[in-house]
Amino acid sequence: MITPPYLQKGDTVAILATARKNIEDNLKPTIDLLHSWGLEAVVGTTIGLDFNQLAGTDEQRAADFQHQLDNPNIKAIWCVRGGYGTVRMIDLLDFTKFKQHPKWIIGFSDVTVLHNHLNTMGYKSIHGVMPVTIPRATPAAISSMKSSLLGEPLSYTIAPDKMNRFGKATGELVGGNLSILYSLLGSPSAIDCKDKILFIEDLDEYLYHIDRMMMNLRRNGCIENLKGIIVGGMTKMKDNEVPWGKNAVEIVDDVTKKYNIPVIFNFPAGHIQDNRALIMGSTISIDVNSSGSTVSFQK
Numbered sequence: 001m002i003t004p005p006y007l008q009k010g011d012t013v014a015i016l017a018t019a020r021k022n023i024e025d026n027l028k029p030t031i032d033l034l035h036s037w038g039l040e041a042v043v044g045t046t047i048g049l050d051f052n053q054l055a056g057t058d059e060q061r062a063a064d065f066q067h068q069l070d071n072p073n074i075k076a077i078w079c080v081r082g083g084y085g086t087v088r089m090i091d092l093l094d095f096t097k098f099k100q101h102p103k104w105i106i107g108f109s110d111v112t113v114l115h116n117h118l119n120t121m122g123y124k125s126i127h128g129v130m131p132v133t134i135p136r137a138t139p140a141a142i143s144s145m146k147s148s149l150l151g152e153p154l155s156y157t158i159a160p161d162k163m164n165r166f167g168k169a170t171g172e173l174v175g176g177n178l179s180i181l182y183s184l185l186g187s188p189s190a191i192d193c194k195d196k197i198l199f200i201e202d203l204d205e206y207l208y209h210i211d212r213m214m215m216n217l218r219r220n221g222c223i224e225n226l227k228g229i230i231v232g233g234m235t236k237m238k239d240n241e242v243p244w245g246k247n248a249v250e251i252v253d254d255v256t257k258k259y260n261i262p263v264i265f266n267f268p269a270g271h272i273q274d275n276r277a278l279i280m281g282s283t284i285s286i287d288v289n290s291s292g293s294t295v296s297f298q299k
Contacts, residue, residue, distance in 0.1 A: 014071075015041060113184065156276060157294050174191045199278060229261065
């Protein structure tokens with residue numbers, strides 16, 4: 001996997017929208033944060049565009065992203081928010097100049113489309129807080145984003161969880177939002193799960209949908225080929241009038257329990273305030289035992 005250059009003081013980060021619109025004047029906290037790290041910020045043309053739910057048409061969002069992708073003075077692209085819409089513009093992008101001068105693509109949720117697409121191309125990216133979530137993000141989440149961008153050592157020690165399955169594993173980190181992973185299966189942006197460590201998280205889904213998506217991953221041969229699983233936030237889940245019978249974590253456990261691989265539950269990443277940065281495409285080592293879990297990233 002190719003690692004884009006880590007950022008240095010004076011480098012510029014572009015903030016833009018690939019999915020849901022951002023028409024509020026809410027970027028000052030993020031711009032101030034970048035300045036405090038010694039970085040500059042450029043606001044893309046999609047910020048403020050209003051096209052129903054989206055930040056402009058597919059063509060407008062793709063054009064803004066393409067412009068920042070091709071600009072050698074832009075060292076990272078930070079997607080302002082998630083929602084839905086990145087998949088509508090992904091096939092309009094040309095990564096030719098990106099391959100000549102790789103840069104960090106940052107975000108979570110719907111940005112999983114980009115993480116997975118970049119992974120199939122052989123490039124790392126950063127799953128973590130986005131500009132709209134900066135005001136409510138924990139100091140640890142923000143600090144981990146800084147470490148990821150600037151190339152500082154990144155590792156996590158997580159408290160034990162009763163659902164954890166013990167073991168050790170080393171492999172390439174892939175994944176992101178479960179609903180997006182599910183929607184990309186069978187497309188050119190679908191990840192290869194073989195010998196990987198899969199991270200998943202999700203928000204606002206019906207519990208039977210979680211079961212359906214996990215079953216799809218299993219039937220596609222993804223889960224049986226993994227070296228390990230990291231389960232982040234499963235936030236604000238919904239149930240039907242007749243209960244499904246398991247919560248989201250229990251569903252993941254049920255679908256994966258027959259595979260002899262380590263699983264970390266309740267990892268601090270996803271649609272939660274403590275959304276720690278994950279460098280997707282990196283080789284990581286996980287150790288899950290009765291004392292807790294460790295996740296270490298190799299450069």
